[in-house]
Each structure stands twice: as C-alpha cells, then as structure tokens.
Amino acid sequence: MAAEVTRGGMLSNSCAACHGTDGKSPGAIPSINGKSAEYISQAMHDFRDGKRSATVMGRHASGYSDEDIELIADYFSSRP
Numbered sequence: 408m409a410a411e412v413t414r415g416g417m418l419s420n421s422c423a424a425c426h427g428t429d430g431k432s433p434g435a436i437p438s439i440n441g442k443s444a445e446y447i448s449q450a451m452h453d454f455r456d457g458k459r460s461a462t463v464m465g466r467h468a469s470g471y472s473d474e475d476i477e478l479i480a481d482y483f484s485s486r487p
C-alpha cells in the first residue's frame with residue numbers, strides 16, 4: 408500500500424480548500440499549520456458552539472464531532 412491515509416488527514420482535506428494545503432494559506436484566510444493542537448481544538452469548539460464569531464467557521468465547524476476535532480487539531484499542529 409502507498410502512504411497511509413490517516414483519518415485526521417482525510418478530515419483535514421476539507422479545510423485545505425480555504426486554509427491551504429497542510430493549512431498553509433496562500434491568501435487572506437489565516438494559516439493554521441503549526442499552531443498548537445490546543446489552540447486549533449479550542450478555536451473549533453468555540454466556532455461550533457457559537458462562542459467565537461465567524462463568517463464561515465461556525466457553519467463549517469458544526470459538522471465535526473469532538474473526536475474529529477482532536478484528529479484535525481493533531482494533524483494541523485504537526486504540519487511544519
């Protein structure tokens with residue numbers, strides 16, 4: 408089998424459309440690679456629970472379970 412595709416990596420693909428490949432944003436949207444897993448996880452929970460205002464992230468974060476968020480946070484925090 409080729410390179411292992413992790414669940415965190417797959418979930419993270421849908422973030423890459425806006426935040427860039429591996430979270431390195433090419434434009435105005437903030438980069439999320441290399442931020443701590445705690446930071447990303449907290450931000451996702453706050454967006455999901457409506458505690459942090461957002462244009463699109465509130466809607467986007469609502470599709471993920473707590474477990475998904477941990478996997479995604481681990482994935483992006485480990486990107487250089």
Ligand code: HEC
Pocket residue numbers: 418419421422423424425426436437438439446447450451460461462463464465467479
């Ligand atoms: C439709 C485009 C879009 C998608 C898809 C998207 N984001 Fe975002 N993200 C944004 C924008 C725009 C912001 C700035 C806050 C806002 O306006 O919603 C943001 C902000 C963030 C922040 C806060 C960054 C900071 O510096 O505080 C995090 C963390 C984040 N997104 C993570 C994710 C993750 C993880 C995914 C995939 C599950 C994702 N985003 C998918 C557009 C997107």
